[in-house]
Structures are given as C-alpha cells and as structure tokens.
Amino acid sequence: MAATKVVVDPITRIEGHLRIEAQAENGRISNAWASSTQFRGIEIIMQGRDPRDAWAFVQRICGVCTVVHAVASCRAVEDALGITIPPNANLIRNLVHGMQFIQDHVIHFYHLHALDWVDVVSALKADPAGTSRLARSISPWPNNSETYFKAVQDRLKKFVSGGQLGIFTNGYWGHPAYKLPPEANLMAVAHYLEALDWQRDVIRLHTIFGGKNPHPNFLVGGMACAINLEDTGTINAERLVDVQAMIRRARDFVEQVYYPDLMAIAGFYKDWAAIGGGTKNFLCVGEFPEAGVNDFGKLYFPRGVILNGDLSTVHEYDHKLVKEYITSSWYEYPGGDDVGLHPYEGETKAKYTGPPAPWEYLQGLDKYTWMKAPRYDGKPMQVGPLGRMLVAYASGHDDAQGIVNEALGRLGVGPAALFSTLGRTAARGLETVLIARRMETWFNSLIERVKSGDTKTFAGEKWEPSTWPASCEGYGYLDAPRGALGHWVQIKDGKISRYQCVVPSTWNCSPRDKQGQMGPYEAALVDNHPLVNPEQPIEILRTIHSFDPCMACGVH
Amino acid sequence: MSATPLPPQPAPPRPRGFTLGHRIPPPSGEYRWVYLWDAPLRAMHWLAAIAIVALAVTGFYIGKPYFITGGAESADPFVMGWMRFIHFASAAVLVMTAIVRGYWLLAGNKFERFAALFPVRPRDWVNMWKQAKFYMLMERHPPAYLGHNPMQQLSYTGIYLVAAVMVVTGFALYGQSNPGGLINRGFAWVPALAGGIQMVRFIHHVLTWVLIIFIPMHIYLAMRADTLERTGVISSIITGGRFVDAKEKFIDAEDA
Amino acid sequence: MSFAAPSWFPATESVEDELARRGVSRREFMEYCSSLCIVLGVGKSEAPRMAAAILADRRPSVIWIQLQECTGCVESVIRTSEPSIGTLVLDQISLDFSHTLMAAAGHAAESAAAAAMAAEKGKYLLVVTGSIPLADDGIYLTIGGRTAKVILEEAAEGAAAIIALGACAHWGSVQAARPNPTGAVGVSEVIKNRPVVNIAGCPPIADVVTATVAHFLTFGRLPAVDGDGRPLFAYGARIHDQCPKRANFDAGQFVEKFDDEGARKGWCLYEVGCKGPATFSPCPIFQWNSHTDWPIGAGHPCIGCTERGFWDTMTPFYGRLPDVGGFGIESKVDILGAALAIGATAGVVAHAAATSVHQMRERKRSLPVVDPTSGGPGTPKA
Numbered sequence A: 001m002a003a004t005k006v007v008v009d010p011i012t013r014i015e016g017h018l019r020i021e022a023q024a025e026n027g028r029i030s031n032a033w034a035s036s037t038q039f040r041g042i043e044i045i046m047q048g049r050d051p052r053d054a055w056a057f058v059q060r061i062c063g064v065c066t067v068v069h070a071v072a073s074c075r076a077v078e079d080a081l082g083i084t085i086p087p088n089a090n091l092i093r094n095l096v097h098g099m100q101f102i103q104d105h106v107i108h109f110y111h112l113h114a115l116d117w118v119d120v121v122s123a124l125k126a127d128p129a130g131t132s133r134l135a136r137s138i139s140p141w142p143n144n145s146e147t148y149f150k151a152v153q154d155r156l157k158k159f160v161s162g163g164q165l166g167i168f169t170n171g172y173w174g175h176p177a178y179k180l181p182p183e184a185n186l187m188a189v190a191h192y193l194e195a196l197d198w199q200r201d202v203i204r205l206h207t208i209f210g211g212k213n214p215h216p217n218f219l220v221g222g223m224a225c226a227i228n229l230e231d232t233g234t235i236n237a238e239r240l241v242d243v244q245a246m247i248r249r250a251r252d253f254v255e256q257v258y259y260p261d262l263m264a265i266a267g268f269y270k271d272w273a274a275i276g277g278g279t280k281n282f283l284c285v286g287e288f289p290e291a292g293v294n295d296f297g298k299l300y301f302p303r304g305v306i307l308n309g310d311l312s313t314v315h316e317y318d319h320k321l322v323k324e325y326i327t328s329s330w331y332e333y334p335g336g337d338d339v340g341l342h343p344y345e346g347e348t349k350a351k352y353t354g355p356p357a358p359w360e361y362l363q364g365l366d367k368y369t370w371m372k373a374p375r376y377d378g379k380p381m382q383v384g385p386l387g388r389m390l391v392a393y394a395s396g397h398d399d400a401q402g403i404v405n406e407a408l409g410r411l412g413v414g415p416a417a418l419f420s421t422l423g424r425t426a427a428r429g430l431e432t433v434l435i436a437r438r439m440e441t442w443f444n445s446l447i448e449r450v451k452s453g454d455t456k457t458f459a460g461e462k463w464e465p466s467t468w469p470a471s472c473e474g475y476g477y478l479d480a481p482r483g484a485l486g487h488w489v490q491i492k493d494g495k496i497s498r499y500q501c502v503v504p505s506t507w508n509c510s511p512r513d514k515q516g517q518m519g520p521y522e523a524a525l526v527d528n529h530p531l532v533n534p535e536q537p538i539e540i541l542r543t544i545h546s547f548d549p550c551m552a553c554g555v556h
Numbered sequence B: 001m002s003a004t005p006l007p008p009q010p011a012p013p014r015p016r017g018f019t020l021g022h023r024i025p026p027p028s029g030e031y032r033w034v035y036l037w038d039a040p041l042r043a044m045h046w047l048a049a050i051a052i053v054a055l056a057v058t059g060f061y062i063g064k065p066y067f068i069t070g071g072a073e074s075a076d077p078f079v080m081g082w083m084r085f086i087h088f089a090s091a092a093v094l095v096m097t098a099i100v101r102g103y104w105l106l107a108g109n110k111f112e113r114f115a116a117l118f119p120v121r122p123r124d125w126v127n128m129w130k131q132a133k134f135y136m137l138m139e140r141h142p143p144a145y146l147g148h149n150p151m152q153q154l155s156y157t158g159i160y161l162v163a164a165v166m167v168v169t170g171f172a173l174y175g176q177s178n179p180g181g182l183i184n185r186g187f188a189w190v191p192a193l194a195g196g197i198q199m200v201r202f203i204h205h206v207l208t209w210v211l212i213i214f215i216p217m218h219i220y221l222a223m224r225a226d227t228l229e230r231t232g233v234i235s236s237i238i239t240g241g242r243f244v245d246a247k248e249k250f251i252d253a254e255d256a
Numbered sequence C: 001m002s003f004a005a006p007s008w009f010p011a012t013e014s015v016e017d018e019l020a021r022r023g024v025s026r027r028e029f030m031e032y033c034s035s036l037c038i039v040l041g042v043g044k045s046e047a048p049r050m051a052a053a054i055l056a057d058r059r060p061s062v063i064w065i066q067l068q069e070c071t072g073c074v075e076s077v078i079r080t081s082e083p084s085i086g087t088l089v090l091d092q093i094s095l096d097f098s099h100t101l102m103a104a105a106g107h108a109a110e111s112a113a114a115a116a117m118a119a120e121k122g123k124y125l126l127v128v129t130g131s132i133p134l135a136d137d138g139i140y141l142t143i144g145g146r147t148a149k150v151i152l153e154e155a156a157e158g159a160a161a162i163i164a165l166g167a168c169a170h171w172g173s174v175q176a177a178r179p180n181p182t183g184a185v186g187v188s189e190v191i192k193n194r195p196v197v198n199i200a201g202c203p204p205i206a207d208v209v210t211a212t213v214a215h216f217l218t219f220g221r222l223p224a225v226d227g228d229g230r231p232l233f234a235y236g237a238r239i240h241d242q243c244p245k246r247a248n249f250d251a252g253q254f255v256e257k258f259d260d261e262g263a264r265k266g267w268c269l270y271e272v273g274c275k276g277p278a279t280f281s282p283c284p285i286f287q288w289n290s291h292t293d294w295p296i297g298a299g300h301p302c303i304g305c306t307e308r309g310f311w312d313t314m315t316p317f318y319g320r321l322p323d324v325g326g327f328g329i330e331s332k333v334d335i336l337g338a339a340l341a342i343g344a345t346a347g348v349v350a351h352a353a354a355t356s357v358h359q360m361r362e363r364k365r366s367l368p369v370v371d372p373t374s375g376g377p378g379t380p381k382a
C-alpha cells in the first residue's frame, strides 16, 4: 500500500503556526516533516538597539512563556557588561519564573493538551456521583462533591444543547483513541474550567513584581520593584502576603488537582509510554540559580547533557558546542548553507525558497521551514521537562528522584517509559510539583534577607554606557518551561551589534540537518507511531502537543 | 518721524581716518536722532526677552529635574508644579508678544514692518555679505542701515522661526493633557508631521539650546553696535531712537 | 457586566427564514438536532424543541484569527476578570474559531471556521491578533499554505465588525520595529471597508478587550474611538494625567536611579524614562490582572506600549527623549547644546577682543593721516 500524504496545518492548541506533514502506511507514520510557517526577524530588529532595552523586545518573542526571554536577555547583557545582580533580584526573578512555569504547565495540560486525551462529549454521559467518588479517591481537593460535578455537567449540557459548539466544533469526539470513562472525562472538564480561574489568580505574582502579565517588566542589573516595608507604593508586607498566598494556592492546585489528574489520566494511556520517544539526546542548561547565575553547582535544576538515553552519564554542558544549521531552513549563510554557526557568529538572513502560496505540500523539498536546526556537538537534542527531569534524575537530584520514582511506581512502569509521548507529558507535571514546592524556599529566603535589612534589588554601577567597554559579548542561559534557552549578545559602542537566540522550540522543532538527522518532533512522529485515521490525526496531536510547541519562540 | 533737536556739542579732538570706530564722531560732525522703535515694540521686546529666559530656565527644569529635588512629603514643595506653571505662563506672555509684534509687522513704522524684519529684498542679500565681512573684520564700512541690517534681519527671522516652532511644539505637548480639547485637536498636525510626540519633545528640547545660543550673540552685537559703531542700538530698544550721522546715506531711509 | 444579544439578533425571525438565509435546508437542520439529542441522551422526539431553542437563543458568534504574533494578547484575554474567560466563552459568546483553544486541528479546524463564517455571514465579530507581513508576497506567515493577508481578507469579508486586538494587529508591534524585515502591518492597513477598532497595547489589558466586546454585543456597534481608532473609554486620557505618582511629579520628587531613595518611596519615574507623559492608556485606572498593580505602580517606567510605533519612537526606554540619529540621548544633546552656548559666549568674547586689538592697530596705523581740521562741532538737524 502506498504511503498516504498527511497534512495537519494549522496545528491548533499550541503557540504559533506549525505545520506537520507526514506519510502514513498501514496505520503507522513512516515519515514526518515539521514546518514552522511564521518568521518575524526579531534578531535582525535587535541590531543597533540599546542593550538595556533588549529584554523588552525579545520578551515579545513569546507571550506564552512571557518571562523567559526577558530574563535570558538580562542575563546575557549582564554577562557581557560584568554585572552581578543583588541576591534579592535573583530571588524575585526565580519567583516570577517559577510561577511562569507553574501557570504555563497547568494551562498546557488542561487547555492545550487535555482535549487530546479527554472526550468532552463523553463527559455529558457521566454520573456525577461517580466522578465525585473518583475525584475523592485521588485528591483532598475541596471541589469534589457530586453537586459540583453535576453543576459543571449541567452547564456543559446547556452549552452543547444550544447547538453552538464553538471551540469544540469538529473535535474528534468518539474517536476510538479516547480511553477515559465518562466520569474521568467529566472530572477533567471541571478542572479545565477551574484552571482558567486559578491561573488568572496566581499569575498576579507577576503583576506585583513586574507590573503586569503577560510581559511583566524586568531590568538589566536587577529588578525595578523596590522593597520598602514602610511605603505604600513599593514591595511591602501587604504585597508580600499576597505573594505568599498565591504561592500556596499554586502549590495546592498543583498537588491536589494537576498531579492527581495527570496520574489518573496517564493510567488509562499507558500504551503511550511506548510511542513517540524519538530523539534520545537530552539537554538541560539548568535553571533557578540559587546562589548567582554563575554558580552552576547551585542551580535547582542541574545542567547537563544525556546522550543516547544513557542515564548512567551526565555530560558537562558547554555553550561553545552549540551550532545552528540551515540546511533545511529558509535562510542563507555567507559561508554556505551547510556550515554550522555558533551564535556569536550567527546570522539571520531570510531567504525563502519554498513554493509561492497557496501551496499543498512541502514534503520532499530541500528547505521546508523557518526553524533553524541547532545541534549540540553535531547532535540533535531534545529539550524540555523530560530532559530536565532526566538530567536531574541521572545527576542524583533528591527531589527529582523522589517524584520520578513515585510516579513510575504509581503507574507501574519502568524508567524506559519516560522516553515517550506519555513520558514528556508526565515529566511536565512532575517538575511542576517540584517547582511549586521550591517557590516557598525562594520566598522564605527573600523574607529572611529583608528581615536582616537587605532590601537591595538593583546593581546600578554599570548602568551608564560610559562605564561599558567599547565592545563585549555575553551569554544568557535559562531553562524555560519548554526547555533549554540561550541568548547571545554582542555589544559595540553601547549598541547591540549581534543578537542571537536559540530557543527550546528551535531545538525540538528543528528540521533535518546536513546529515539528514531529524529534529525531535519529526523523530518522535516516526518512532512506533500510530495514525489510525489520517482525517482525524489525533495521534499526531498527542505527540506534538506533548512537546508543548511554541513556534513564535522557536523562529522569533 | 520725530527728530529732537540737541544743543551744539564740542567736537572731541579725535583723529580721523580708517578705524573701526570711524564713526566716532560722525565724519560730517553732525548728529541726527532717529526714532525707530515704537513703544509697543519695545515693550514686547522686553516682555519677550523675560519670557524666553523664564521659559528656558523652567523648560530645563522640566526636561531634567535633577537640580532641585523635592522634599520628603509630596505636595509640599510643588517644584515641578511651579516650574510648569511659570513655563506655561511665560509661554502665554510669549504668545501675546508674538501677536502684538505680528500686528506691528503690518501696523508699525517702516523700520518695524514686515519688509524691514525679513531679508526679502534683493539688496538685503548683497549687503548681508558686506555686513558679514565687517563682522569678520574684513570690511571697514558696514552697510549703513537705520533699522535692522540684513544680518540682523536674518537672525531675527531665524529667531522668530525658532520661537514659532517652540510655541507650536510646546502647545502640541501641552494639549496632550486634554486630548479631546481644542489645543490638542488644533495641534494634532504637529506630532503627525514630526513623527510622533516624542520627536516633538525632542525638537522642543533641542531648539531651547538654539535660543540660548542666540542670547549672548544678540546682546554682544547690540553692545558692539553701541560702543564701536556708536549707533545707539541699546538705547534704541529702551528709548526708541538712536543718534546717527546726519550726512550718512542710509540704505533703508527711503523705504516706504 | 451582562451581555444581551444585540437587538438586531434574529430572535424574532422564523426558523424557516433563518435557515433559508443561512443556506441550510430544514431537513439538514432537523437531522443535526436529532443527532444532538442523541448525544445529549434526551431522545429524538425532543428534536423540534431543541431546534426552536437553538434558533431562539443563539449566542453571538465571535471568530478569532491569529496572525503574526507572540500570543501574548491571547494570554492577556484569558486573564480577564469580569466576565471570566470561562463565562465569556461558555455563556455569552460563541467562540467559533480560536487557534489557541480549538479542539480540532488542520482541515477540521479550518472547515469549522469556514462553516461559522458562512452561517454567520455579516453578523460575526472578527477578532484579529497579530500583524500581516506583506513583504515578499506574504510568505513570512502562511497557515494551511495560505498567506495571512488572504486569510484576513476572507475572514473580514463577512464580519460585522473587526477588533484589532493588541499592538500587532493595531500597527505591527515588535516585528514592525525598524527595519521591519517582514513588512508587517496592522489590520486597518489591509482592511479598509469594515469597521475596525484598535485595542492598543502589547498586550492590552484584558478588561479593555472584554469591555469592547460587551459594548459591541450590548449596543450593536463598536465604541467611539480616538484618531488612531482606539476606544475612548480606555485610551481617552494620558497616563501622566491619571497617574498616582503625579503628585510626586508636581512636587519634584523623582527616582533618579533605580532602587534609590526615591524609588523606595515610590516616587515618579519621569527621570528614568517614563513615557507616561506621551502615552494614552487606562493602566493607572483599570490596572492589570484583576486590579492588582500596573507597570509604574511596580516601579518600572511606562514604555508607551499603547502608542503606534513605540518600539522606535519611545526608545531608549530609560531615556526621556528619543535617540535621533544616535544622538538623542539627553546627555549628548545637552552636552552639545551647552558646549555650543559656551562656545558662542567664548566666541563673542574672542570676537570682542579681536575687534579691540584690530581697532588699536588700525588707530595706530592711521595716526599720521589725521586731519586736525575735521571733526568740528556739528549741528544736529531738526
């Protein structure tokens, strides 16, 4: 039987514009191409700008992971100019980034990923009493009563009976790939709605320290929010109490709703622990510096590289080994399209060679995406929660080992199950639990420092361009919700002369390189991957969504 | 034009010849007092001068409030409040003087009228070069004008223009606090032309320096004319008239 | 806030008329209702009642397309406080297409959008986030192989009104910053024949968006706008004129460096580059994220994110004046200005000195040719 050409474009419930093309044979995917179909040119736009403004520009690379580019940018500029930010500013950045992780992962789970596993229409047939029993058996969450689930179900019924299905129109309801009983579906739908209200509440932590969300404010040299317990317009006790309460509510939701739901749903989809593994090299640049960005030993999530799924060795990470290739991408390099460039030599010169729009297929073309192809020491790398958990697990990180082992135990599977679509989705939930717990540590350290009289939030010695060297360069690393992020900046005469970003989704959604090595999305789609009905590509959505794609990030 | 008779004066025992001060005393030895500037013009000049100095000082505070920092309790010193108040009040005075002076361009005497203030006649451009050479100490005789010489005409034209831009940009900035208001709507073309309100602010800021640079040069040339050329310009902007050589032929004397 | 369906909504239209206008046959529609009854487990016999209910109680259709953007605007709207996003989407509108939330993908999603556009032709509210890259035939953004421009034009065709949500849809935002490599423009540059309202901001405050939707649904038209198409209820006043730190501004109390004494007293951010004096936005009044705080409130100067072109016109963000030709940073302009002023004064003094030297020399040289008879007393003429 000849291979069927499959196109899924747009991939919905992600950030940005992703096109998946595949070939399917006998209910399996035999070949796959991931194409990012948007380009904005932000690296070009950065040239000639004031490096202190850079964070705000690059923050707009993505409004979903709104914090991460801003912080990576500040770190890059601070690295270039030799600025060490005060410990308070570092703790505040950790809190803001931590809450970003938590909120982003919960939204991803319920609002972007859940409909791949949860059949909304089936929830209409659930027995609310059964849902209540199920919910109580896995969690002490207060909203677990039969009345509560009944009310949710009635609301859903009213919605559906109006005949306007809105965002649920043309969903793949009733597809045999849906395995949850109606009661579990109803529980998930209830939490879909609850999470909407919850995220809006806890994200206010960004507003307190950064003035708004999305796109809270940052500052090269620290944070702009001054601490003064004696003033109404600064970070004072009232603000801090609000922050503390949000941290608590975040942790409660993660521990009592997200994690139990994740485990419950995963239990019905264990077959997905053998599907969609793909690339077995993992990279984590580390995140949540607890003693300054250059103290790599004190990163809450350790940095490191895992090769070929071998958890016995964690290789040291060296940013000099990162290179970007454009063999399959719509760009050109002055030195030829087959060389790889380190970001300090990086070029962003768009050169579209695809067919004029509208087109039907990109598969078979040499160049087929706006995504560059980063490689570490020549190898494609998978980045993200799974990479983070694996590096931490393999490095002997107590918290990570604890929760990974607990989850594996609950599901009754071995560590090999992690290298899969289900593994990626599960790892995201596990690390959310760890961060939600760690937030309290950072918060308490901040309080201790303030108590001891240190309220400094900004190091201003190198603020004025007159204090800068004529030329310098810096690297800002950060492990973002979707994985390893790097910003590389070069500054000449007070202005940015080169700015390059290599982003989690650039790693994961990278196309084939000059050796034909697939990127992680592509590799996952051809790894023991089913596709029952090409007209209803729910399996493709499951695996792609398990990466939590962000195309605006990846291409920028 | 009035000319007041003066009692005869003893001639100072001065050498005659080619000196920069060759007009001391006038070669003919006869003086004539010419009335140039009417009272409204003189009044407006000094009001404008005061307003411009006030605008520049308060404007710089507005632009860079480093030099006075408020006290601990807000609303107590109201420094910026006062600065802005003085700035806007002075702006009002400046606009008022501009209106009167503008009217006087039509209603004033021949030295005050439009043609005397702007280098609009071909002869002005020829004489401007002579005047420039005089200032460069390359020429002994500056072209003789009763009113503004062409260089003055040009500099006043320039300064009128700068002041006009200041007023226009100032009002464009001012209007923003009441977006639906007359001022904002009336001056909406300004940011559109300048490329945004920040550019307007920038122009307003930079042109302040032009005004500031004008002041010393202007005063110097006035003093120079009084002491070297003995043309009595300083007193003229106070009393309205100046002494001139009775025999001298003035280029602008016969102007309509 | 409660949304009533607008008066022109076809509640009074007969089912037949309604269906005819939509190009749906009655038989098709009744089949749809029957299958819905089965899904709901109420039995086919309820189908006529359901049909009547469906046609009588329709929520207004909203179609939201996403073009060249960062999705920050979507995230912002998801944080709306009143009504909550859940209430909005389930009870008040029918969100018939949304890239971020849609269950279906690929063809299924596109056909859902096409069906809604056909069924609600002339009535749906079109929400657009993101800009339209026009350079190089629009190849910098395609969805389903089609360019952003084509997608927007098609969606705008049947829209009753368009909300251009966020700076990207308003004028292009960050990707339109110099040198705008993709030729990104806002919605109103492409769509000229439909009413477009610009919800300014990068991103805008969620409540401004929901209030604009509410305005449309309640009053059947878009709210009144300023010269840049922004609703007056939100963008009608300057931040600087509504700012709680205005008292500090008037008092001359300024943050001179971040985290200085002034910063710890919550003083005005004017000197560290606040663009509040040039920015029209309701931030100080509405505040952000359920009225928690706002940028200036949290100690960072406003960067002017509701103003067209702010990435170029409001930068450098920490300077008060624009950097014109690399020369705009205040200190440089002022240094030059002061230098020229001093130079002018010095020049004037030097010129005076040169003049007197010259004069003395001239006088010396001309002494021998003195004619002692000249210079007698003159008689002033009447």
Ligand code: HEM
Binding pocket: B052, B053, B055, B056, B058, B059, B060, B062, B063, B064, B084, B087, B088, B091, B092, B094, B095, B163, B166, B167, B168, B169, B170, B171, B173, B174, B201, B204, B205, B208, B211, C277
């Ligand atoms: C009718 C005339 C004028 C009006 C209406 C006016 C108005 C204004 C306004 C509204 C501002 C901004 C204040 C703020 O941001 O709150 C301003 C600033 C300023 N004005 Fe004027 N002004 C006028 C004339 C002048 C003149 C003649 C000068 C100088 C000699 C001047 C010098 C300045 C300066 C230096 C600033 C600060 C600019 C900056 O750095 O932003 N203004 N003026």
Ligand code: HEM
Binding pocket: B041, B044, B045, B048, B049, B050, B052, B053, B101, B112, B117, B148, B156, B159, B215, B218, B219, B222, B223, B233, B234, B235, B236, B237
């Ligand atoms: C010793 C001091 C000064 C003398 C003798 C003097 C003299 C004069 C004279 C004779 C004119 C021509 C009048 C006319 O045609 O309108 C004039 C114009 C002018 N002066 Fe002065 N001036 C003096 C100081 C100043 C100062 C301090 C300023 C501003 C800060 C100033 C600003 C102007 C301006 C803007 C004009 C042109 C506008 C006008 O024609 O009214 N002057 N000055």
Ligand code: NFV
Binding pocket: A015, A062, A063, A064, A065, A066, A068, A069, A480, A481, A482, A483, A485, A503, A504, A505, A506, A549, A550, A552, A553, A554
């Ligand atoms: N950096 C970054 Fe990202 C990406 N990829 C991150 O979590 O989403 Ni918008």
Ligand code: SF4
Binding pocket: A060, A063, C069, C070, C071, C072, C073, C074, C129, C130, C165, C166, C167, C168, C169, C173, C174, C201, C202, C203, C204
């Ligand atoms: S306007 Fe700003 S926040 Fe909204 S999508 Fe564009 S870049 Fe993102």
Ligand code: SF4
Binding pocket: C239, C240, C241, C243, C244, C245, C246, C247, C249, C267, C268, C269, C270, C274, C275, C276, C277, C296, C302
């Ligand atoms: S903080 Fe900004 S908006 Fe507020 S008063 Fe100061 S300059 Fe104006």
Ligand code: F3S
Binding pocket: A212, C201, C202, C239, C279, C281, C283, C294, C295, C296, C301, C302, C303, C304, C305, C306
């Ligand atoms: S930066 Fe934007 S969010 Fe408000 S305070 Fe300024 S308009």
Ligand SMILES: [Mg+2]
Binding pocket: A043, A372, A500, A501, A502, A503, A555, A556
């Ligand atoms: Mg890049």
